[in-house]
Amino acid sequence: GSLAAAIRGSTDPPVWDLDVGGVTGAFTLVLDDGSVIERSVRQSVSVQSSVTPAVVDRYRDLLLFPGNRRATGLRFNAPRTFAEPADLARITVPTLLMWGREDKLVPVEAAAVFARGLPDSRTIIYDRVGHIPMEEIPARSAADLATFIDRLPAAQ
Numbered sequence: 001g002s003l004a005a006a007i008r009g010s011t012d013p014p015v016w017d018l019d020v021g022g023v024t025g026a027f028t029l030v031l032d033d034g035s036v037i038e039r040s041v042r043q044s045v046s047v048q049s050s051v052t053p054a055v056v057d058r059y060r061d062l063l064l065f066p067g068n069r070r071a072t073g074l075r076f077n078a079p080r081t082f083a084e085p086a087d088l089a090r091i092t093v094p095t096l097l098m099w100g101r102e103d104k105l106v107p108v109e110a111a112a113v114f115a116r117g118l119p120d121s122r123t124i125i126y127d128r129v130g131h132i133p134m135e136e137i138p139a140r141s142a143a144d145l146a147t148f149i150d151r152l153p154a155a156q
Contacts, residue, residue, distance in 0.1 A: 034060050046102040046130035047137065055135060088117030095121040096148040098141055100129030122148060 038056045045051060063069060095118045099111040108125060115123045124144055126133050133141040 037063065041132070041135070044105055044131040045136050046100060046128055050132075050136045050138075083114070083117065085117045088114065089119060091118055092120060094148075094152055096145060097121055097123040098133050098144065099123065099125050100131055100133055100136065101125050101127050102129060103131045105131045 034056045037059045038051065041051050041056060041059060042048060063072060097111050097114055097118075099106075099108055101108050111123050111125060115121050126137060126141070129136045
């Protein structure tokens, strides 16, 4: 099973584990009526009320945008790699890490790994939020981003 399934404590594979590069996956991406997309978004969030028909439609429209189905299939089937400390250390721009404590896709413990590796980072952990803070708590996450940007030093 996948890390995501282990975190969920379920044997039901999450939508992001679908073989979207194969024949079945190709049909799923072309013919989905929104149910697979809705399931995927629901598995990714903690605030279920954030998954409205408009959100599902937006994700479906984005997926159907020219080139996105193929790119999504390639991304889902690409080998998984992990950032190495040396790679993170080369990122010297100020970085804001926004993480949901209930993220089932990338556990909150990963935020600390990124924070340790990024030389100029700030981390915000949101309680009762999953993988997509900008969908689940849009006003709060946008305000936190605006505050982060406002506190950046002026460009020289």
